[in-house]
Amino acid sequence: MALHALLHLLNVYYQGCLPYNVLVITVCTMLYKLFFSKSFYCRFRRFGRPWYLPLLPSKPVHDLVAQGYREKNNEPFVVRWWARDWLVLPPKYLRDVKHSNSESLSFFRAIDEALGLHYSVGNLYHSQKMSEVIKKGMNTQLPTLTEPIVSEVEHAIESHIGTSKEWKEIPAARTISRLVNQVACRMLIGPELCRDQAFLDATLAFMESIFFHAIITIAVPFGPFRRLFAKLVAFSHRRNLRKAMQMLQPLVARRIREREDDESKSNRNNDGIQWTLDLTEATKRDPYQISLEVLHNLFAGSLAPGSMVTELVFQALMDFNLLEQLRNEASQAIELYGWTEKLLANLPLQDSFIRELNRVYPTGATGCSRLVMDKSFTFHDGLTVPRGTRITFPIQAVLHDVDNFENPSVFDPYRFFNKRSTVSEDHATEYQWAASTATPTNLAFGYGKHVCPGRFYCVRQCKIIFTKILVDYEIGWSSPMKERPRRDEIEGQFGTNKSQTIRVRRRG
Ligand code: HEM
Structure with missing residues (x-):
């Protein structure tokens, strides 16, 4: 009854x-x-609606995490995120994450759980290989990449923004994400496909549908049927993946053949396919698998930098004086060093500006997410969590905490510039305050063993693109703006405003 x-x-x-x-x-x-x-998870205080009333209105995830951080004061709490319970840990536990490898705490398995990546790529995220490709391949080649990045950026800017000296209006996020994707494709895939518009469109559709699929999956209250439903809705994402794979696989197959025919020929390439093949035993070089790995590294390396460059442009447009100061710094550095490695190391204001942007506007409210892989994991103070526990950290709240930063809500482009100006002779301080240095209070790229290995490349590439825009173009809002374009928020993730337009014209 x-x-x-x-x-x-x-x-x-x-x-x-x-x-x-x-x-x-x-x-x-x-x-x-x-x-x-x-x-x-029932042992901890929960913020947000209870799991048995999934349609009850609830605050957005970023507000719940901020509330939990405030009220639980250095203790763990639980929020529902991507339709699952997650244990949100205070920053005192970052030190435990710092030294834990993927056998204990896995980042890849955590995002696999959150975004349902296994529905389209099976157990691709069970291995750390994609991360190794960036660490052992890309990162060891960084100095040699400046020249090809500069040349691809020049081509991409000319094709996506144009060279007209007349003002023209462009959709900022769309234009910048397309040009960043071209450059990322050049580095993470190779020269053959990076200017092929059909391929670039296919890769963007594939990457965007990863999030779309994840959002649809959690939007409908299917309760215990969610997994079945997720498999069905992954259909359209799998179609996008297939489309990109159809173009990529023949190229990968050709590269494998060339390598088999003549090992020395492979030395010509310095890109994602090459680095992935370098880390794959000859007998395991399967074009399908390699293409999947390469494409998913593009997913890691294209979308977020696209948003970052767009946010840099928006932020610079909020303050005309700052825009001029950034432009002057860039022009002087180019005069001294040209488009070389040295240029990238001599843009201290821009570097501080990037780090402050990541502090005030991180890409998510949570970060450093991990899935517990060991039978159990014990933190330094005795807190023990069982295998399968999903953990994450309230990074936005940490980056806005008055205990960590003076006037945390103020955007101060000189914040880290000033700190690094008190540099010791050995440059230790300079490194400490750099945009790409991960610390317990610079968490936009994560922290510990799984910290983003692409952050060095990412900051270089962003500097090259932003500097080119600064020195070669006049930029402005297309209509007067009173406040910064609002970012979209979905499941504690912040996406760049897609509808904002800006105007541009070639200088000189
Ligand atoms: C604005 C740009 C980027 C942001 C904000 C970003 C952010 C992140 C974050 C937060 C993580 C997780 C780290 C952790 O939890 O400790 C991560 C991991 C990763 N990122 Fe990035 N990333 C960016 C660009 C890139 C680029 C350009 C690449 C490739 C060239 C890349 C490749 C990776 C890989 C392979 C991982 C997995 C690391 C592992 O599991 O060991 N990322 N990234």
């Missing part, structure tokens, strides 16, 4: 949109969870 009444209530609650059988199974699962399941 009670079960029948509950079913009736839920039917009204879900407005009759769930079939009766689905309702029965959903209710049984809820009752089981309520009375018998001893979820580890």
Whole structure:
């Protein structure tokens, strides 16, 4: 009788949109969870709606995380994120994450869980190989990459922004993400496809559909059927993946053949395919697998830098004096060093500006997310969590904490410039305050063993693109702006404003 009444209530609650059988199974699962399941997460205070009322309005994830950080004062708490419970840990536990490798705490397995990547690529994210490709391949080649990055940036800016000396209006995020994707494709895939518009469009559609699929999957209250539903909705994402793979696989197959025919020929390439093949035993060089790995490194290395450059442009446009100071610094450095490695090391204001941008506007409210892989994991103070626990850190709250920064809500482009100006002779301080140096209070690129290995390349590439725009173009808002373009928020992730337009014209 009670079960029948509950079913009736839920039917009204879900407005009759769930079939009766689905309702029965959903209710049984809820009752089981309520009375018998001893979820580890139940031991901690939860912020947000309870799991058994998924349609109840709830605050956005970033607000819940900020509230938890304030109220729990250095203690863990739980939020629902990407339709799962996550244990949000205070920063005192970052030191434990610092030294833990992927066998204990895995970043890849955590994003696999959050975004449902296994629905399209199986167990690709069970291996650390993609990260190794960046560490052992790209990072060891960084000095040799400046020249090809500069040359690709020049081509990409000319094709996406143009060379007209007349003002023209452009959609900022769309234009910049396309030009950054071209440059990222040049480095992470290779010269053959990076100017092929069909391929560039296919890669952008593939990358964007990863998030789209994840969002659709959590948007519908399918309860215990979510996994089944996720497999079905991954269909359109898999189609986008197939499209990009159809163009990429023949190239990878050709590179494998060339390598087999003549090992020395492979020395000509210095890009993502090459670095991935370098780390793959000859007998395991499967074009499909290598293409998947290369494409998913592009996913890591293209979308976020595209947003970062767009945000740099928006932020610079908020303050005309700052824009001029950045431009002067860039012009003087180019005069002294040309478009070389040295240029990138001699833009201290721009570097501080990038780090401050990442502090005030990180890409997510949470970060340093990990899945516990060991049977259990014990933190330095004895807190023990079982295998399978999802942990994350409230990074936005940490970066806005008055205990960590003076006037944390103020955007101060000189904040880190001033700190690094008190440099000791051995340059230790300079490195400490650099945009790409991860510390417990510079968390935009994560922290510890899984800290973003692409951050060095990323900051270089962003500096080259931003500097080119500064010195070669006049830029302005297309209509007067009173405040910064608002960012979109979905599941604690912040996306650049897509509708904002700016105007540009070639200088000189
Ligand atoms: C604005 C640009 C970028 C941002 C904000 C960003 C951010 C991040 C963050 C937060 C992580 C997780 C780190 C952790 O939890 O400790 C990460 C991991 C990773 N990033 Fe980036 N990233 C960016 C650019 C790039 C680029 C350009 C590449 C490749 C060239 C890249 C490749 C990777 C890889 C392979 C991992 C996985 C590391 C591992 O599991 O060991 N990222 N990134």
